[in-house]
Amino acid sequence: MKHKNHRAAYNKILAKQSANSFFDELHRPLNKSTGFKEADQCLYCYDAPCIQACPTSIDIPTFIHQIKTANVMGAAHTILKENIMGGTCARACPTEVLCEQACVLNDDAGKPVKIGLLQRFAVDHLMAKDASHPFKRAAQTGRTIAVIGAGPAGLSFAHRTAVLGHDIHIYESRDKAGGLNEYGLAAYKMVDDFAAKEVEFILDIGGIDIFYGTSLEQDLSLNDLQEKYDAIFIGIGLGGTNDLGLDGEAMSGITDAIDFIEDLRQTDDLSSLELGQNIIVIGGGNTAIDAAVQAKKLGSPNVALVYRRGESQMGATAFEVELARKNGIAVHLWSKPITLHGKNSIAAITFEHTTIKNGKLTGTGEAYILDCDMLLKAIGQKLDGTNLQGLATKDGKLVISENYQTSNKKIFAGGDCVLSGEDLTVQAVEDGKQAAIAMDIWLRDN
Amino acid sequence: MADLKCTIAGIKSINPFWLASAPPTDKYVNVVRAFEAGWAGVVWKTLGEDPPVINMSSRYGVHFNSARDVIGINNIELISDRPLDINLQEIRQVRDEWPDRVIIGSMMAPIDERAWKELAIKIAEAGVHGIELNLGCPHGMCERGMGSSIGQVPEMIERTTRWVREAVDIPVFTKLTPNITNILWGAEAAKAGGAHAVSLINTVNSVISVDLDAMAPTPTVDGKGSHGGYCGTAVKPIALHMVAEIARNPETSDIHISAIGGIENWRDAAEFISLGANGLQVCTAAMLYGFRIVDDMIDGLSNFMDEKGYKTIDDFRGLAIKNTLDWNELNINFDTKAVINQDSCIECGRCHIACEDTSHQAITFDVSADGKRSFSVINDDCVGCNLCAIICPVPDCIEMQPVKNDLPYLTWPQHPKNAIRDID
Numbered sequence: 001m002k003h004k005n006h007r008a009a010y011n012k013i014l015a016k017q018s019a020n021s022f023f024d025e026l027h028r029p030l031n032k033s034t035g036f037k038e039a040d041q042c043l044y045c046y047d048a049p050c051i052q053a054c055p056t057s058i059d060i061p062t063f064i065h066q067i068k069t070a071n072v073m074g075a076a077h078t079i080l081k082e083n084i085m086g087g088t089c090a091r092a093c094p095t096e097v098l099c100e101q102a103c104v105l106n107d108d109a110g111k112p113v114k115i116g117l118l119q120r121f122a123v124d125h126l127m128a129k130d131a132s133h134p135f136k137r138a139a140q141t142g143r144t145i146a147v148i149g150a151g152p153a154g155l156s157f158a159h160r161t162a163v164l165g166h167d168i169h170i171y172e173s174r175d176k177a178g179g180l181n182e183y184g185l186a187a188y189k190m191v192d193d194f195a196a197k198e199v200e201f202i203l204d205i206g207g208i209d210i211f212y213g214t215s216l217e218q219d220l221s222l223n224d225l226q227e228k229y230d231a232i233f234i235g236i237g238l239g240g241t242n243d244l245g246l247d248g249e250a251m252s253g254i255t256d257a258i259d260f261i262e263d264l265r266q267t268d269d270l271s272s273l274e275l276g277q278n279i280i281v282i283g284g285g286n287t288a289i290d291a292a293v294q295a296k297k298l299g300s301p302n303v304a305l306v307y308r309r310g311e312s313q314m315g316a317t318a319f320e321v322e323l324a325r326k327n328g329i330a331v332h333l334w335s336k337p338i339t340l341h342g343k344n345s346i347a348a349i350t351f352e353h354t355t356i357k358n359g360k361l362t363g364t365g366e367a368y369i370l371d372c373d374m375l376l377k378a379i380g381q382k383l384d385g386t387n388l389q390g391l392a393t394k395d396g397k398l399v400i401s402e403n404y405q406t407s408n409k410k411i412f413a414g415g416d417c418v419l420s421g422e423d424l425t426v427q428a429v430e431d432g433k434q435a436a437i438a439m440d441i442w443l444r445d446n
Numbered sequence: 447m448a449d450l451k452c453t454i455a456g457i458k459s460i461n462p463f464w465l466a467s468a469p470p471t472d473k474y475v476n477v478v479r480a481f482e483a484g485w486a487g488v489v490w491k492t493l494g495e496d497p498p499v500i501n502m503s504s505r506y507g508v509h510f511n512s513a514r515d516v517i518g519i520n521n522i523e524l525i526s527d528r529p530l531d532i533n534l535q536e537i538r539q540v541r542d543e544w545p546d547r548v549i550i551g552s553m554m555a556p557i558d559e560r561a562w563k564e565l566a567i568k569i570a571e572a573g574v575h576g577i578e579l580n581l582g583c584p585h586g587m588c589e590r591g592m593g594s595s596i597g598q599v600p601e602m603i604e605r606t607t608r609w610v611r612e613a614v615d616i617p618v619f620t621k622l623t624p625n626i627t628n629i630l631w632g633a634e635a636a637k638a639g640g641a642h643a644v645s646l647i648n649t650v651n652s653v654i655s656v657d658l659d660a661m662a663p664t665p666t667v668d669g670k671g672s673h674g675g676y677c678g679t680a681v682k683p684i685a686l687h688m689v690a691e692i693a694r695n696p697e698t699s700d701i702h703i704s705a706i707g708g709i710e711n712w713r714d715a716a717e718f719i720s721l722g723a724n725g726l727q728v729c730t731a732a733m734l735y736g737f738r739i740v741d742d743m744i745d746g747l748s749n750f751m752d753e754k755g756y757k758t759i760d761d762f763r764g765l766a767i768k769n770t771l772d773w774n775e776l777n778i779n780f781d782t783k784a785v786i787n788q789d790s791c792i793e794c795g796r797c798h799i800a801c802e803d804t805s806h807q808a809i810t811f812d813v814s815a816d817g818k819r820s821f822s823v824i825n826d827d828c829v830g831c832n833l834c835a836i837i838c839p840v841p842d843c844i845e846m847q848p849v850k851n852d853l854p855y856l857t858w859p860q861h862p863k864n865a866i867r868d869i870d
């Protein structure tokens with residue numbers, strides 16, 4: 001453990017702490033006083049643009065009006081009936097480019113209603129109450145559906161199909177449900193073990209069984225599942241990650257950012273995590289920011305984020321990039337790695353400046369070296385095609401029809417593993433919901 | 447800087463802002479704090495015969511809007527619950543210490559000439575500038591034959607006013623209750639009894655809310671509630687109407703008016719003055735924010751007057767009376783249309799849905815390819831109701847613009863479609 005000296009002070013703080021207990025929340029939740037005041041800002045627009053901007057089409061003006069009239073349970077119900085993961089989305093959605101960007105108050109007051117925080121206010125209110133599950137199942141249909149993957153798409157799908165009266169068996173490769181909510185989002189967005197609580201809340205509907213430690217790659221066959229079940233839903237996300245394509249990528253100290261986040265989200269003792277003194281995160285998406293900010297908060301003195309294009313091309317929102325800078329992360333733009341230095345473990349990286357020439361990203365020939373003892377790659381994930389048994393793919397994702405059916409009519413799919421919208425939790429929830437509705441209709445004829 | 451001095455019922459006041467008879471004027475310490483803050487006068491909390499009344503614990507209820515702003519409060523408090531002598535002694539002391547400020551003694555007594563006269567004399571001897579008859583309290587005291595139980599019977603208003611006029615030689619204010627069908631009956635009775643001024647309105651009888659856990663009206667006293675007196679900004683429209691009725695009624699137009707009812711700021715004050723008020727009384731706003739609010743009342747009124755070129759209160763007092771008419775006297779040929787300013791429109795759609803659902807389907811909208819919505823008025827369908835301009839969240843975005851139609855001023859009594867129209 002070569003960084004032990006540096007980390008001695010931090011280790012004292014980190015010892016025996018999990019991410020849940022260590023990280024402070026990114027956004028302070030609204031309370032009774034600020035919640036009702038904030039709700040009062042909403043104009044209750046007709047045919048509101050925020051609804052259009054929400055991938056799950058939550059009736060935002062209605063739920064905020066319900067908060068305003070102190071019908072907070074009603075508000076939560078309005079949210080959850082369109083988005084059963086309204087709690088996670090309220091925490092993790094980039095609202096600044098979704099609902100809040102569409103808020104008409106941007107034109108007038110210069111800032112939107114805090115829709116995300118109000119959504120959290122309502123959903124947290126419902127989840128804190130020891131109330132019974134807010135939805136009821138329709139009469140049993142006698143149909144049983146297999147779901148592969150207990151991430152946001154799979155859980156959203158399972159909840160909606162359970163409501164529609166079907167029984168669901170979910171096969172999950174890991175030992176916890178929640179997918180990226182549990183393993184991949186920044187800890188400071190999901191404090192207090194919220195992902196697990198939300199899974200418990202969703203399963204309260206009944207009719208859903210989860211079989212853990214069962215993966216499509218190793219334990220299942222789509223053919224067997226087709227025999228056994230009335231239909232299948234695939235929500236496996238993107239299990240693979242992209243490589244830089246450079247020599248030496250197998251050296252120690254080089255990790256996928258997503259794995260780094262998973263380790264820190266799951267450990268009981270943060271002081272046991274490997275953490276560099278000069279960490280470089282390569283990538284421009286929210287995962288890159290999540291990894292960099294958490295590394296910094298865990299006590300790494302130098303964290304840099306390097307992205308091959310400019311800020312406006314980043315997948316991360318302006319708010320996220322600002323968050324990185326505020327946390328003391330050096331952001332290097334228009335740079336791509338060309339050489340990884342080191343014998344057994346990474347020691348430094350040579351970057352080349354980039355520019356756009358004739359519409360193409362090219363190196364300028366100018367290079368610089370950054371010291372690096374830990375490289376976190378956040379350059380995108382890809383579909384793990386193992387055992388997909390010939391289902392059609394395009395651009396590295398499963399092809400689906402407008403009814404969410406794959407090239408095999410009995411197999412539906414949604415979430416990050418299909419090409420539907422942005423790779424966001426909220427999109428996965430919408431995919432799961434719409435696929436459930438479509439499958440329910442399909443099952444009536446098949 | 448405008449001159450805010452005014453005279454009401456012959457009493458000179460350094461500005462028109464007095465505190466109404468209520469908890470804020472209950473005792474020496476409150477009144478001195480009010481004078482220090484800049485209030486020109488107080489109407490001391492209503493005095494009655496000894497032994498003093500006993501008040502309930504849990505006295506105020508509230509009507510909030512959704513942002514938790516107080517629209518109004520109601521109270522079930524009675525008159526002063528301190529011995530008469532202590533009150534009178536404190537009145538004398540404040541009069542000595544604050545010679546340029548006004549103190550009016552508010553009083554009530556059972557229907558008995560001797561009781562009214564003896565109490566009025568005692569209060570006058572304490573040095574007050576005038577006496578106000580509390581004939582309006584709508585809770586508790588009325589159950590004992592006082593307050594609104596007198597104020598709801600014009601003959602009794604006249605009689606009690608006359609008794610006090612006969613007993614003392616200082617100005618007499620008769621305070622009127624709004625809990626009647628026609629305020630003019632009370633005002634005319636007060637005038638017949640010899641009142642120098644009327645003070646109005648007293649609180650409006652109300653149940654302000656129901657505690658849905660206790661299943662009882664608020665304020666809740668040991669699990670039960672009662673009706674109480676409603677006050678605050680919500681009652682201002684009721685008060686404006688009643689003040690205007692008295693001011694434009696030929697029988698009462700010469701009586702001075704001490705206006706009360708939801709006055710929270712200088713603008714409210716200016717509105718009451720424009721309808722003929724000689725002076726103003728405030729209570730709820732001070733209870734919500736403290737006596738300091740008088741600063742902006744004075745400053746704001748003065749700035750308004752400077753801007754409009756009014757040098758004294760009398761320069762604009764009553765200017766709105768001549769424009770306050772009965773419906774039958776309004777011009778039925780007047781036509782106004784909503785005009786939406788596209789530059790300031792934020793596309794909330796509130797005007798559309800309000801008009802579409804509840805008015806005349808006169809606001810339509812187009813959606814462009816980029817999702818931008820533009821709202822427009824269908825002039826032929828717009829009746830000029832003002833609803834869209836009222837609910838639009840952006841100030842001045844929707845304007846009502848009169849149509850120049852060259853039609854003559856025509857009232858309903860003259861209208862050709864009126865079967866019983868006036869014939870010239």
